[in-house]
Amino acid sequence: xxxxxxxxxxxxxxxxxxxxxxxxxxxxxxxxxxxxxxxxxxxxxxxxxxxxxxxxxxxxxxxxxxxxxxxxxxxxxxxxxxxxxxxxxxxxxxxxxxxxxxxxxxxxxxxxxxxxxxxxxxxxxxxxxxxxxxxxxxxxxxxxxxxxxxxxxxxxxxxxxxxxxxxxxxxxxxxxxxxxxxxxxxxxxxxxxxxxxxxxxxxxxxxxxxxxxxxxxxxxxxxxxxxxxxxxxxxxxxxxxxxxxxxxxxxxxxxxxxxxxxxxxxxxxxxxxxxxxxxxxxxxxxxxxxxxxxxxxxxxxxxxxxxxxxxxxxxxxxxxxxxxxxxxxxxxxxxxxxxxxxxxxxxxxxxxxxxxxxxxxxxxxxxxxxxxxxxxxxxxxxxxxxxxxxxxxx
Numbered sequence: 001x002x003x004x005x006x007x008x009x010x011x012x013x014x015x016x017x018x019x020x021x022x023x024x025x026x027x028x029x030x031x032x033x034x035x036x037x038x039x040x041x042x043x044x045x046x047x048x049x050x051x052x053x054x055x056x057x058x059x060x061x062x063x064x065x066x067x068x069x070x071x072x073x074x075x076x077x078x079x080x081x082x083x084x085x086x087x088x089x090x091x092x093x094x095x096x097x098x099x100x101x102x103x104x105x106x107x108x109x110x111x112x113x114x115x116x117x118x119x120x121x122x123x124x125x126x127x128x129x130x131x132x133x134x135x136x137x138x139x140x141x142x143x144x145x146x147x148x149x150x151x152x153x154x155x156x157x158x159x160x161x162x163x164x165x166x167x168x169x170x171x172x173x174x175x176x177x178x179x180x181x182x183x184x185x186x187x188x189x190x191x192x193x194x195x196x197x198x199x200x201x202x203x204x205x206x207x208x209x210x211x212x213x214x215x216x217x218x219x220x221x222x223x224x225x226x227x228x229x230x231x232x233x234x235x236x237x238x239x240x241x242x243x244x245x246x247x248x249x250x251x252x253x254x255x256x257x258x259x260x261x262x263x264x265x266x267x268x269x270x271x272x273x274x275x276x277x278x279x280x281x282x283x284x285x286x287x288x289x290x291x292x293x294x295x296x297x298x299x300x301x302x303x304x305x306x307x308x309x310x311x312x313x314x315x316x317x318x319x320x321x322x323x324x325x326x327x328x329x330x331x332x333x334x335x336x337x338x339x340x341x342x343x344x345x346x347x348x349x350x351x352x353x354x355x356x357x358x359x360x361x362x363x364x365x366x367x368x369x370x371x372x373x374x375x376x377x378x379x380x381x382x383x384x385x386x387x388x389x390x391x392x393x394x
Contacts, residue, residue, distance in 0.1 A: 006037060006047035007263060023233070028242065028251065029265045034211065035067045044070055049259050059110035061210040062182075062382065071110065071210050072260050078117065080256035081110075084214035084231055085118025091219040091226065091282075092177050092204040094148050096123030099174075101146035103137050103155060104380060106130040110210040111181060115150050118214070124148070134162040138170065145174040153185030153195060153203075154383040160198035161322055171200035181206040182382045184309040187218065187225060187290030190316030197319075205290050207269070212262050213254045216287065224274040224286035231256050234285070235264075236271060239295050247272035249295050250287075270295050270307065299388060301328060301335045304363055308386045314357050315339075320346040321354075323376040326366075329389045337364060340371040 010027065017023050037045035044052070055072040062068070073081065094100065100119045106112045106128060119126040127144055129137045138159055141149065149156060156178055163170045178201050180186035186195065186205035195203045205225060207216035215232045216225045227234050235251040237244060250269040254262050274288035293307030300306075308326075315324050322342040329336050339358075343350060351368040358366040 004047060004049045004261070006045065007261070009046070011263075023253075023264075024235070024244075026264050029263055031069070031211075031266070031268070034069055038070060039067075044072060047260055048072065049261070050074065055259060057113070058108075059113065059210055060108040062109050069211055073257070074259035077257040077259045080231070081114045081213060082117035082121040084208075084228060084256075085114050086121045087228055088115075088179065088204075088206045088214055088217040089118055089122050089124070089148075091217045092148070092179055092202070093220060094119075094122065094124060094177060094179075098147045098177075099125040099127060099144060100148040100150060101127040101129055101137070101141050101144070101175075103129045103141075103149060103151040103159060105132075109381075111208070114208075114214060115179075115181075134159055135166060138163050138166070138168050141170070141175065142168065142173055147174050147176050149175050149178040149199065149201070151178070151180060152182040152379070152381060152383070153180040153191055154183060154379045155381075156180060156195050156203075157191075157198065158378050158380070160195075171198065173200070175199055175201045177202050177204060179204045179206055181208060184289075184291050184293060184307075185312060188309055188313045188316060190313055194316050194319065207291050209267060212252050212265060212267065213257060215252060215254075216290070218290070219278065219280045219282065221278050221280040223278055224288055225290040226278065226282055226284045226286050229284045236273060237266075239266075250291075268295050269293075270298065297386075299328060299386070301337060301364060306362060306364070310362060311358075311386065314361050315341075315354070317357060318346075318350065318354055320344055320350050322373070323371075323378065324385060325371075325376050326386045327389060328387070335390065337366045339366050339368045340376065341368060342371045342373055342376050 054074050056075050057073040057078050059071050060068045102116060104112055116126055127146055178195055178199055185191040186203055192203045205218045208214035215228050218225050233253040236248050237251055239249040250267045250271045252265050252267055270292045271287045274286040278286060293309045298305050298307055311326055315321055320343050322344045324339060324341045327338045351370060355366050355368045358364055
């Protein structure tokens, strides 16, 4: 890629990749490199294959893990993005006969716009839900007879909570499929079941990233997350050694985004291979449980590695829970985990059962406290329910 200064500098001008082995000899690309490149060569850095006037779209990462990155797309790569998202819809059975509602405020984050473009490419009717309250979005879903909901899994449950409070029946609506991204929730069985019960619809997961593309999706067989291997190269590595592994950090290269490519990118997503073939007949490899969590979100609590998704997997077993938050602290020699829970119904006995479920599933004792209704944060985008306060005491 001689016209791309970033990768020419990184790989050398004479780099040649003619085999998988040669590919795996290339150094990894890390987000800190890209961020530093944009800081040193503002505003877009040097990972540009063409002159700036060749690009038609600019988006930013969410900033969940550090400084947001600016990412540009050419006409060609934007069409590629749309096709990747179209595959997400096809796997969920969404067609040109569907009406897709996008339950988020449109901004610089690419997920909104790429999902919208994907709907256009399959010919579905797109219903934008920007600049609306949760109540207005529910009303728009019902009045337009939307058949597909696109949102974070957390926000799908929040909409269900608002609908229940307003006496709106979403379980009997025209919505037959919900598609989610941004969090592991839709691949957590208990959370998935909660969404499907609330909406009376089939729940599908999707994974992607602004700097990478829409790379994964679940299908009607509900057995793991498919990788879009026609458009990406995937590896799993041990995050400590960089060696190939069956479980660890996902590494991705995209194949259709020549204008601002990603090669052997360490995504920070913790995943594991799922063995065997999918009953749906798709030949692509799959991930067991989708994205388990972020590598840097893993918490070591009393010798136990805990992902926020592991906590949610326990909490969502209890339909009485409206919302929750978790705090990890170290007031003395031992870590203390405190959970605050808003209950739709139930009492102290329910809190005891939640605590017992944590001890059984994770081997940890958790102090479970009841929170007043409406006092815990609600999230439209990525939820941040776990706070680690131990750094404040060290």
